[in-house]
Amino acid sequence: MEDEFAIQSFKPTLSANLAFQRKLLPIFKYRESLLYAIETFQVTLLHGHTGCGKTTQLPQYLYETGWTKEGKIIGCTQPRRLVARSVASRVSEELKTEVGKTCGYKIQFEHNVSSETKIEYMTDGSLLKEILTDPLLERYSVIMIDEVHERTVNIDLLLGILKRILLKRPDLRVILASASANIQKLNNFFYEQDKINTNIISVEGKLYPVDVMYLENPTENYVNTAVETVLNINSSYPSGDILVFLTDRREVDECVKRIEAFSVTTPEDLPMLVPLPLYSGLTMDEQLRVFDIYEQRFRKVIFCTNIAEASVTIDGIVYVIDSGLCKLRIFNPYSRISKLIRVPISKSNAIQRTGRAGRTNPGKCFRLFPKNVYDSLKDESDAEISHTDMLPVVLFLKSIGLRNINQFPFFVPPPTVHIIAALEDLYFLGAIDDYSNLTDPTGFQMVELPLDARLSKALLSSATYDCTYAMLNIVSVVMAGDVFYRPARNHHEATACHATFITEEGDILTCLNVLESFLVRKKDMKWCKTNFLNYNTLNHASEIRRHILPYLQRFRISPERRLTDTGSSKIIECLLQGFFRNVAHLQDDGSYKTISGSPVWIDQKSTMNNKNIPWIMFTSMVEYEGRAFINGITKIESKWLEKFYNRKK
DNA sequence: CTCTCCCT
Numbered sequence: 026m027e028d029e030f031a032i033q034s035f036k037p038t039l040s041a042n043l044a045f046q047r048k049l050l051p052i053f054k055y056r057e058s059l060l061y062a063i064e065t066f067q068v069t070l071l072h073g074h075t076g077c078g079k080t081t082q083l084p085q086y087l088y089e090t091g092w093t094k095e096g097k098i099i100g101c102t103q104p105r106r107l108v109a110r111s112v113a114s115r116v117s118e119e120l121k122t123e124v125g126k127t128c129g130y131k132i133q134f135e136h137n138v139s140s141e142t143k144i145e146y147m148t149d150g151s152l153l154k155e156i157l158t159d160p161l162l163e164r165y166s167v168i169m170i171d172e173v174h175e176r177t178v179n180i181d182l183l184l185g186i187l188k189r190i191l192l193k194r195p196d197l198r199v200i201l202a203s204a205s206a207n208i209q210k211l212n213n214f215f216y217e218q219d220k221i222n223t224n225i226i227s228v229e230g231k232l233y234p235v236d237v238m239y240l241e242n243p244t245e246n247y248v249n250t251a252v253e254t255v256l257n258i259n260s261s262y263p264s265g266d267i268l269v270f271l272t273d274r275r276e277v278d279e280c281v282k283r284i285e286a287f288s289v290t291t292p293e294d295l296p297m298l299v300p301l302p303l304y305s306g307l308t309m310d311e312q313l314r315v316f317d318i319y320e321q322r323f324r325k326v327i328f329c330t331n332i333a334e335a336s337v338t339i340d341g342i343v344y345v346i347d348s349g350l351c352k353l354r355i356f357n358p359y360s361r362i363s364k365l366i367r368v369p370i371s372k373s374n375a376i377q378r379t380g381r382a383g384r385t386n387p388g389k390c391f392r393l394f395p396k397n398v399y400d401s402l403k404d405e406s407d408a409e410i411s412h413t414d415m416l417p418v419v420l421f422l423k424s425i426g427l428r429n430i431n432q433f434p435f436f437v438p439p440p441t442v443h444i445i446a447a448l449e450d451l452y453f454l455g456a457i458d459d460y461s462n463l464t465d466p467t468g469f470q471m472v473e474l475p476l477d478a479r480l481s482k483a484l485l486s487s488a489t490y491d492c493t494y495a496m497l498n499i500v501s502v503v504m505a506g507d508v509f510y511r512p513a514r515n516h517h518e519a520t521a522c523h524a525t526f527i528t529e530e531g532d533i534l535t536c537l538n539v540l541e542s543f544l545v546r547k548k549d550m551k552w553c554k555t556n557f558l559n560y561n562t563l564n565h566a567s568e569i570r571r572h573i574l575p576y577l578q579r580f581r582i583s584p585e586r587r588l589t590d591t592g593s594s595k596i597i598e599c600l601l602q603g604f605f606r607n608v609a610h611l612q613d614d615g616s617y618k619t620i621s622g623s624p625v626w627i628d629q630k631s632t633m634n635n636k637n638i639p640w641i642m643f644t645s646m647v648e649y650e651g652r653a654f655i656n657g658i659t660k661i662e663s664k665w666l667e668k669f670y671n672r673k674k
Numbered sequence: 675c676t677c678t679c680c681c682t
Contacts, residue, residue: 148680148681179681352677
């Protein structure tokens with residue numbers, strides 16, 4: 026084993042103290058210099074490793090020093106809802122108050138804040154939404170953006186927006202916290218470009234040392250090598266759980282199966298391997314199994330996707346095996362098709378994955394690629410804004426009054442073709458007019474609705490088609506995701522159960538059927554289980570539904586409007602108002618072509634597979650290995666389309 | 675003929 030890997034030492038920083046006392050967190054030593062920097066400079070760039078305490082401590086330091094004395098509050102954003110909520114409860118514990126008093130949180134579907142709240146944790150999306158009603162964010166004296174290195178679209182948007190606000194509000198303080206050392210670009214963005222004073226502070230983390238090992242030669246099959254490495258660790262390394270980074274659920278399931286098969290024949294003297302899958306498609310119960318504690322004679326092996334890189338943290342991992350790859354969704358602005366591709370991770374991702382081994386013990390990381398491959402990796406992954414659909418971004422920027430999208434101070438500007446595609450789509454959806462201004466009311470209402478723009482358009486059109494009640498349920502369930510649960514073990518049984526919900530019109534009305542049954546049965550979890558329905562998705566759909574209702578009231582669209590006849594054609598015609606571009610026509614050879622001429626294939630999971638319907642509408646399209654697969658299929662009649670396109674002209 | 679991960 027040792028021979029296969031060239032040994033390299035990794036980050037020897039070590040803080041042996043595990044006490045939870047606030048003063049023992051690494052950030053405490055920097056308390057005064059941080060407070061001085063925030064007092065003096067408009068922007069503080071905080072480079073802090075995982076576990077340094079920046080997220081829980083810094084807002085408290087600011088609160089203790091009086092940054093909330095003049096009625097303003099301290100805001101701290103997180104990319105994930107769960108973290109915003111749990112950090113607020115941790116800080117409340119430290120403050121010896123209930124959540125929602127001095128410290129609270131605000132995330133979609135849930136907020137726990139009051140007039141006494143001084144420290145608010147929120148999702149970055151939630152802060153962006155606030156810009157619509159408080160353009161200068163005047164409630165805040167300090168805003169901290171956490172996990173800036175993740176460079177999601179929301180974070181990039183906030184960077185630009187905060188820069189605009191800082192130029193108008195010299196009293197505002199901004200803290201940008203990043204786990205990446207590459208902070209100089211942020212400094213240039215604020216100081217070199219606009220002379221906004223910045224200061225950089227670096228805080229070391231609380232990680233145990235992790236030895237990093239590389240393969241001498243590249244592997245031809247990283248899945249095989251991952252399994253072999255697991256078996257080698259089990260036979261030659263001391264006890265400790267293993268975390269294996271792969272790219273998708275198929276690889277994860279395969280590895281779990283192979284280790285299961287091996288476990289039956291484990292020699293008596295070796296720990297028994299317990300393989301566990303971890304990816305977002307699992308139910309909550311299945312995901313929680315990775316936290317189970319086993320007796321000494323067992324060894325957990327968790328096969329995971331990117332979910333464990335930042336979103337799920339498991340203590341007790343001693344060994345990390347890193348494939349060096351992940352899956353990425355890339356949007357094509359010409360075809361509007363997204364594709365999922367397997368790409369090499371960045372150095373920063375590799376370091377983050379390695380750190381998953383050093384949380385509670387010193388660890389080892391086995392990189393399934395040679396050192397020279399590591400050296401050739403990019404320092405950072407490309408920002409999401411460079412390869413994703415810009416429609417929601419452009420819609421948002423229009424709503425804050427940007428006539429020309431180029432006026433926005435992007436940290437990294439998205440490609441022009443992406444902007445043009447988004448403008449074109451928004452125009453045809455009726456969200457912007459001939460002068461590229463947001464339309465009233467459609468455009469303004471679309472900005473407010475927390476839905477995909479096409480679904481928003483369909484919902485806003487529903488009053489005209491007398492189907493708001495149905496459309497409210499449809500947009501909720503389509504946003505929520507796949508309602509059918511298809512376990513590999515009892516696939517036939519599941520298919521038989523699902524058949525009872527299927528409508529001849531297609532997937533969308535089938536999903537509507539499922540959601541309405543779910544609501545009639547008062548969200549019965551047991552009923553979901555016996556019918557192989559995804560409880561999480563349906564519950565999420567019902568939350569979205571509840572969340573959207575007040576918007577409809579405000580827009581004076583009555584949700585009670587429902588069709589008196591049993592015909593579903595009005596509903597589908599209404600859906601077409603949003604999805605008129607997502608139409609495909611059956612060809613003589615049984616394949617489909619979209620109206621723009623691209624060949625597409627109906628997803629195997631669709632209830633409309635092999636039905637040979639001449640004209641169909643779809644709600645999603647993903648490319649895989651050169652083929653575009655469509656899902657959310659609904660039967661349409663060509664005459665609706667003719668009517669629609671004629672009217673559009 | 676398969677589906678990284680979040681979020682308003």
